[in-house]
Amino acid sequence: MLGEYLIVGRRASEIAASVESGVGSGALEPGQVLPPIRELAERLGVNPNTVSAAYRILRERGVIETAGRRGSRVRPRPASTARGSLRVDAPEGVRDLGAGNPDPALLPALGEVFAAVAAEYDREPGMYGQPPVDPEFAALARAALDADGVAPGAVVAASGSLDAIERVLAAHLRPGDAVAVEDPGWGSMLDLVPALGLRPVPVAVDDEGPVPDAVERALRAGARALVVTDRAQNPTGAAIGAGRAVELRAVFAGHRGVLLIEDDHGHGIVDLPLHPLAGATDRWAFVRSVAKAYGPDLRVALLTGDPVTLDRVAGRHRLGPGWVSRLLQRTVVHLWRAGAVDPVEVARAYAMRRDGLVRALAERGVAAHGRSGMNVWVPVTDETGAVARLMHSGWAVAPGARFRMAAPQGVRLTVSSLTEADIGPLADAVAAAVGPVRPLSYG
Numbered sequence: 001m002l003g004e005y006l007i008v009g010r011r012a013s014e015i016a017a018s019v020e021s022g023v024g025s026g027a028l029e030p031g032q033v034l035p036p037i038r039e040l041a042e043r044l045g046v047n048p049n050t051v052s053a054a055y056r057i058l059r060e061r062g063v064i065e066t067a068g069r070r071g072s073r074v075r076p077r078p079a080s081t082a083r084g085s086l087r088v089d090a091p092e093g094v095r096d097l098g099a100g101n102p103d104p105a106l107l108p109a110l111g112e113v114f115a116a117v118a119a120e121y122d123r124e125p126g127m128y129g130q131p132p133v134d135p136e137f138a139a140l141a142r143a144a145l146d147a148d149g150v151a152p153g154a155v156v157a158a159s160g161s162l163d164a165i166e167r168v169l170a171a172h173l174r175p176g177d178a179v180a181v182e183d184p185g186w187g188s189m190l191d192l193v194p195a196l197g198l199r200p201v202p203v204a205v206d207d208e209g210p211v212p213d214a215v216e217r218a219l220r221a222g223a224r225a226l227v228v229t230d231r232a233q234n235p236t237g238a239a240i241g242a243g244r245a246v247e248l249r250a251v252f253a254g255h256r257g258v259l260l261i262e263d264d265h266g267h268g269i270v271d272l273p274l275h276p277l278a279g280a281t282d283r284w285a286f287v288r289s290v291a292k293a294y295g296p297d298l299r300v301a302l303l304t305g306d307p308v309t310l311d312r313v314a315g316r317h318r319l320g321p322g323w324v325s326r327l328l329q330r331t332v333v334h335l336w337r338a339g340a341v342d343p344v345e346v347a348r349a350y351a352m353r354r355d356g357l358v359r360a361l362a363e364r365g366v367a368a369h370g371r372s373g374m375n376v377w378v379p380v381t382d383e384t385g386a387v388a389r390l391m392h393s394g395w396a397v398a399p400g401a402r403f404r405m406a407a408p409q410g411v412r413l414t415v416s417s418l419t420e421a422d423i424g425p426l427a428d429a430v431a432a433a434v435g436p437v438r439p440l441s442y443g
Contacts, residue, residue: 007035010046015054020063023074030076034064062175062197076194088387090396095417097426098398100234102269102374103416106349107295108340110331117330132314132323133157136333141288141302150286151279153304156314157324161263161289162188164303164313165227166196168285171312172259173198173224180218180226182210184377184410186234186265187402189227202405205233207371209240212247219251225259230274232266232292232373235403235412237354239266239372245275252280259309260284268293270372271347278304285309290332292374293341300328350374353415353423360427366434376413380434383409389433395426 005027009015022028034040037055041048055072058064066072090096138155145155158164169179175197181189183202193200201223204214210228218226228248231239240248252260260281264274267288278286285305290298303313317323335341354370361368361378370376380386380400387399390411400410411434418426 007040007044009044009054010050012050012053012057015040015044015046015051016057016061016063019054019058020061023063028074030074032074033070034072034074036071060175060197065176065199075197088391088396088399094391094394094396095422096396097413097415097417098396100375100398100412100414101296101416102292103349106341106346106416107293108335110295113331113334113338113340116334117327120330121327126326130326132318134326134329134333137302137329140333140336142304145286145288145304148274148276150274150276150304151284153278153286153306154310156303156310156317157329158287158301158303158317159299159321159324160291161265161287161301162192163299164285164287164289164301165189165261165263166192167313167316168259168261168287168303168305168309169193169196169198169225171309171316172283177225178218178221178223180215180223181405182227182229182233183405183407184235184400184403185227185405186229186263190403190405200405202407204407205236205238207236207238207369208244209233209238210248212244212251215248216251216254219255219258223258225261227261227263228277230262230264230266230276231270231272232375234265234373235375235398235400235410236377237370237373237375239270239272240275240277242273242275245277248277249280252277256282258283262286264288265292266373268341268343269346269350269374271344271351272372279306282306283309285313290335293343293346294332294335298328298332300324300332350415352420353418356420356423357413357415357418357427360423361430364427364431366427366431370415374414374416376415377410378413378430378434379408379410381409382434383411386411386433390429393429393433395429 005022007018009018037048037051041051064072065075088098133155141155178199178201179193180201180203181193182205201218203218204211258281262277269292278284283306285303287301287303289301354376357376358368358370368376368378383400387397390397398412
């Protein structure tokens with residue numbers, strides 16, 4: 001069962017440490033079955049309750065998982081090599097459509113803003129004991145949420161949307177709990193869930209977002225949380241419409257206890273209206289990052305939610321980093337006040353490239369998805385071959401393996417750097433690389 005590795009210890013903490021040591025050294029590999037509680041207790045000469053406590057510690061730390069009569073086994077290791085490493089680096093002379101970055105030309109200039117914020121800081125430096133959330137940041141954020149119909153709730157600042165989502169999941173779930181995630185979906189999210197010791201459950205996505213029947217199946221199967229992207233879903237560009245929001249709310253009506261997390265990924269870069277789901281369950285959180293519209297290095301996101309969720313997240317945050325830099329919060333405030341980003345113009349720029357590419361591909365017999373945002377998802381039958389052939393044609397794209405679990409194969413193309421003149425040649429290259437394929441089925 002364990003080969004030559006011997007678990008040692010007399011106390012629960014010592015036994016747990018022995019197993020963790022074996023996992024860390026590689027002597028205990030992912031999937032390896034641990035001895036039954038009574039068997040290990042007899043071997044170590046301890047009470048079975050001691051071994052049971054040790055296994056409980058290991059489960060809570062995400063080291064092992066228990067599958068009923070199949071016993072306890074070492075969990076697959078949290079991703080030390082993220083899905084982002086599955087990218088294809090663009091060599092010299094090859095256009096990079098795989099990185100997923102926004103168009104720098106559509107981001108606001110920050111020099112004058114930083115200077116103004118620094119001058120404010122010189123007059124009134126930030127100190128310990130001040131509110132963790134800048135009052136004006138909270139007020140402006142809440143006003144925008146109100147305008148979009150997001151349920152009432154206080155505002156908390158986080159260091160990006162993934163940080164906010166991680167904190168919400170950790171506030172409510174324990175290792176081993178199941179989390180329903182979009183498939184295809186954001187690669188970082190698909191990494192984060194198992195890294196927290198949680199179990200990802202794939203939920204099919206179409207152009208309108210998560211498929212209601214798939215959500216229902218995941219929740220009936222025991223998923224305790226669901227993470228949903230409202231607009232500009234990465235990688236498919238899906239956006240939840242009014243009808244889909246009604247359907248999803250009807251599903252949640254039978255699962256009020258599920259933790260619902262919404263990521264408004266497209267805020268500031270799409271012109272489609274928001275149809276929020278917030279408040280459809282008892283525990284919920286709504287996240288907005290400034291990364292896509294104002295720049296990825298502005299690591300600021302806002303989070304609202306039900307009182308219990310916000311209290312837990314804010315309380316735990318105080319015991320860690322304490323607060324998100326108020327200098328960054330003030331920078332975002334200045335950008336918001338100045339109207340530094342015109343969402344309509346930014347959305348128009350991305351839509352012209354994205355819709356143009358989708359149309360050009362359709363004319364060549366290639367189905368593609370890209371309802372909103374800066375990405376186009378192209379279903380393929382041979383992902384590796386398509387990526388290689390496109391590279392040979394001068395285009396580096398993101399392999400779909402970064403974004404999917406059970407979903408069919410595909411490749412993601414980020415349109416941010418495209419010009420109108422690029423669309424025809426790129427569509428020709430994609431058509432030659434993938435050939436005509438049947439439209440992707442999300443049923």
